[in-house]
Amino acid sequence: MDGDTLFTIGDLARRTGLTVKTIRFYSDTGIVPPTDRSPAGYRLYDIGALTRLDLVRTLRDLGLDLAVIRQVLDREVSVPEVAAAHADALEVQIRTLRLRRAVLRAVAKRGSSPEEMDLMHKLAKLSDHERRRLITDFIDDTFGGLDANADFVDMMRSAMPELPDDPEPEQVDAWVELAELTQDPDFRAAVRRMAEYQAAERDQGDRTGLHHDLTETVRDSVGRALDAGIAAASAEAAPIIDALTARYAQTFSRADDADLRHWLLTRLEIAGDPRAERYWHLLAVINGWPVPPSLTPVFTWFTQALRARTGQHSRVE
Numbered sequence: 001m002d003g004d005t006l007f008t009i010g011d012l013a014r015r016t017g018l019t020v021k022t023i024r025f026y027s028d029t030g031i032v033p034p035t036d037r038s039p040a041g042y043r044l045y046d047i048g049a050l051t052r053l054d055l056v057r058t059l060r061d062l063g064l065d066l067a068v069i070r071q072v073l074d075r076e077v078s079v080p081e082v083a084a085a086h087a088d089a090l091e092v093q094i095r096t097l098r099l100r101r102a103v104l105r106a107v108a109k110r111g112s113s114p115e116e117m118d119l120m121h122k123l124a125k126l127s128d129h130e131r132r133r134l135i136t137d138f139i140d141d142t143f144g145g146l147d148a149n150a151d152f153v154d155m156m157r158s159a160m161p162e163l164p165d166d167p168e169p170e171q172v173d174a175w176v177e178l179a180e181l182t183q184d185p186d187f188r189a190a191v192r193r194m195a196e197y198q199a200a201e202r203d204q205g206d207r208t209g210l211h212h213d214l215t216e217t218v219r220d221s222v223g224r225a226l227d228a229g230i231a232a233a234s235a236e237a238a239p240i241i242d243a244l245t246a247r248y249a250q251t252f253s254r255a256d257d258a259d260l261r262h263w264l265l266t267r268l269e270i271a272g273d274p275r276a277e278r279y280w281h282l283l284a285v286i287n288g289w290p291v292p293p294s295l296t297p298v299f300t301w302f303t304q305a306l307r308a309r310t311g312q313h314s315r316v317e
Contacts, residue, residue: 006036006044016053023053031056031070062086098166099124105169106176123179124163124172131175132160138182142191146199161286174285181279190273197270215295217247222298232304241305261310268303 009027013020026032027043032053034043045053052073059069064086071077103124107117126134136157143153163175181187221240230236248264249256274296284291 004046006046007050008038009043009045012045012050012053015050016057018053018057026053026056029066031066031073063090095165096125099172102167102169102172106172109169110173120172120176123176124167128162131163131179134179135160135182138188142188143195146195147202148195148198149202152198159280159283159287161283163286164288171286171288174282178279178282178286181275181282187273187275191276194271194273194276197267201267211251214247214251218244218302219295219298222301226297226301232301233308237305238309241302241309244302245306258310261306265303265306265310268299268306272299272303 007015009020009023012018012023016023023032027034032045032049035046035049036044038044055073056069059072059082060066064072064082068077068082068086072079072082100121103117103121106112106120110116112120139153139156143156161175161178163171167175221244225237225240230240245261245264246256248254249260252260254260254263277294277296281291281294283289
């Protein structure tokens with residue numbers, strides 16, 4: 001085949017796999033204009049037109065619109081420039097589709113109502129900045145203006161929900177639950193009470209940190225009691241409580257007496273809202289972190305056992 005060979009629309013259709021109607025449309029709009037016409041007036045195309053038509057088909061298959069294709073053909077923009085821009089646009093579309101898929105799977109799993117599905121979609125499509133802002137507002141509202149433990153507040157501010165580009169339904173579900181939780185006025189009030197109590201304790205000299213060592217001691221001691229089936233109100237629980245209150249007395253430099261036990265019970269009840277632990281578990285699911293085992297059964301047992309020893313009813317409703 002030499003450079004003088006001319007093709008009819010039918011020839012182009014057979015060579016490119018495009019329909020005659022499509023090629024005629026490209027020709028009429030000037031995207032692939034005819035090279036010449038036959039004596040009978042039929043459109044003819046040279047090898048350059050065939051190459052141009054192949055490029056048009058490829059770009060259309062990649063999803064580019066005709067306006068952009070015309071710019072490429074007229075050399076107003078280069079193929080690499082168009083490819084880069086289109087790849088970026090596709091990345092956004094892919095992320096959106098993945099998110100929609102995850103929302104739909106979460107809705108199917110939940111059996112959500114139309115209203116819940118709408119809420120899930122709105123929350124799921126928030127940007128990273130918007131998600132962080134929602135959590136930051138929650139932290140500001142609950143800890144603002146208080147002398148709370150700075151390390152703990154910093155830890156909360158650093159642990160932001162990072163929903164991945166291709167989230168699992170469980171991650172979308174966890175993010176929706178976390179968003180709802182942080183907007184719940186009752187939960188906000190409960191966390192504010194915790195923060196106010198902590199600030200008051202710090203004003204009285206408690207600046208010993210987050211007491212991870214005490215948490216581990218309680219986890220080990222009460223965990224063994226739970227494994228052994230020891231009831232919180234039973235006589236068998238008494239030595240466990242005695243050992244734990246002695247440890248608290250040592251840590252806080254206080255006498256191990258009735259006042260310490262009343263103080264400890266108040267401390268446990270204020271900090272014992274299981275929704276606070278749920279907050280961290282949801283964050284772990286969203287961010288793909290290992291989800292730690294729940295301490296709620298441990299501290300529930302500890303609180304009940306301590307209350308049984310003090311004869312005191314719950315102070316926190």
